[in-house]
Structures are given as C-alpha cells and as structure tokens.
Amino acid sequence: MEHRVMLQAAGVDKRIGSRLVLRGVSLQVQKGEFFGIIGPNGSGKSTLIKLLSGVEPPSAGEILLQGTNLAQFSGKQLAQHIAVLPQEALPPVGFTVREVAEMGRYPYQNWLGEERTDAGELIDQVLADLDLTELADRPVEALSGGERQRAALAKVTVQQPDLLMLDEPTTYLDIGYQQQMMDYVRAWQRSAGLTVVAVLHDLNLAALYCDRIMVLCEGEVLATGTPETIIRAEILEQAYGIRPTIVVHPQRQVPQILL
C-alpha cells in the first residue's frame, strides 16, 4: 500500500533513569517533506532522533515508518530506509574516503559483504558529486572538518535511504559549508523525493530549508507548523526565553531572526 505519510510518532514518551525526557510527542512527516526540529539545549531533540531512527525504543507510544512499527524492522531492513547523519559525522578512523562511502552499501550486502548489483559506479558518481574524487584514497583522519562532513554525506547518499535524518549537521561547518551541505540535501530531496528530518540549531537555516518546523521544549511539542507560523517572537520567547526581532528575508520571503 502506498503511504503518503513517511514517518509518524504517536504519544511517544522516553524515560531515561527516573526522568521523562520526552512526553507525549506526536508528529507526522509527509513523504518528500523537509521537516525541522528545533528547541533549546536539553529539550530532547537528539533523543527524539534516536527513537525516530529506531536506535532506541520509546518507553510509551509508537513510531511508524510508512505505516509499520519500527520495532518490526531488522537493523539492516531499517538501514535500507533510514540513514542518519550524526552531529559528529566523523567516520571511523583508518579508512579512506572511498571505504567510508562503501560502508553505506552495508544494508544491501549479504553476510559475506557481497551485493547483488555492483555499486562501484554509484560510489564513483557520489564521490564526484561531492567533490571527493581527488580525496578518495585519503584516510579520513587526514581531512578537514568540512571534507569529513562531505565524506559522511557520501556514505549516507550511497545508502540510498527514503528518509534522511540529520542531527545538527552544520555544527562544525563554516557558513559556506553550511549552505553547501543544506543545498546538497535539498537538491537530493527535490530530485529523488527524499524525506528529511533535521535537528537544526540555526533558526535562520531552519526557516530557509524546512517545509515545516516542530519546536521541542522540555521534552514536549510546543508547536509545529510552517516557518512563518513558528519563527515568531512569542513562540521563540516561550522556547528560548529571548525576544528576537523577526524580519522577512528579502529574496526568499521567509522569516529570519536578528538578535
């Protein structure tokens, strides 16, 4: 059956020790949507990404991927659908850029590490698209932060997921690389109908790239909506305790904040 909803969470709680870190979180991400999650430090964003990607189970509630509970997928099956680009996208040391990209094929390989189709061409293409051809044989520990982030992006691209999750993907990047990375993900979203769920700290980036944004605050959903409805002084004051000035981006017509 064709599902228009890619990912759904219903009444999700997460308890860590004696603390309820997430409380009654519900969300629906449509296929092909760019969905942002924002919120102050410690509000539960990374924890939510762990649950949404199936790394950890919720303590209550359920999470469905195209209508099927995440708990019903094996790790390898899940990896054919969902790729996660973590905050510290530092691929393991001792591997070359090409080897790191090849790891993205893991969900399609049998226990001997063999794949039914040859992914060599795909890997070459992705390395070229990300400007990594020249660096393909370089060990990842000999890369700059921005290059390493591109190597990590190559790996998740080669994984060919339907759903890409980003946890603060631009944390260690300068503004040039931040924009490059977000543009790359958006181009992929538009060309392949990729669904994106991204935790973003930068509210201006969130407003520029997300179709909808959810605000998490102390483990609960404060609001969900388009950038225009979310990036507003009242909501940001409630979430972050600041009252920024909001202006409209002169070219893109989305809200941007000034501190």
Ligand SMILES: Nc1ncnc2c1ncn2[C@@H]1O[C@H](COP(=O)(O)OP(=O)(O)OP(=O)(O)O)[C@@H](O)[C@H]1O
């Ligand atoms: N393994 C753990 N043990 C105990 N507490 C934890 C653990 N993981 C997370 N927490 C707590 O859960 C809360 C939410 O953490 P989480 O990392 O999800 O927040 P976040 O919104 O991603 O924060 P940040 O923006 O700072 O990355 C925090 O109070 C954190 O201290």
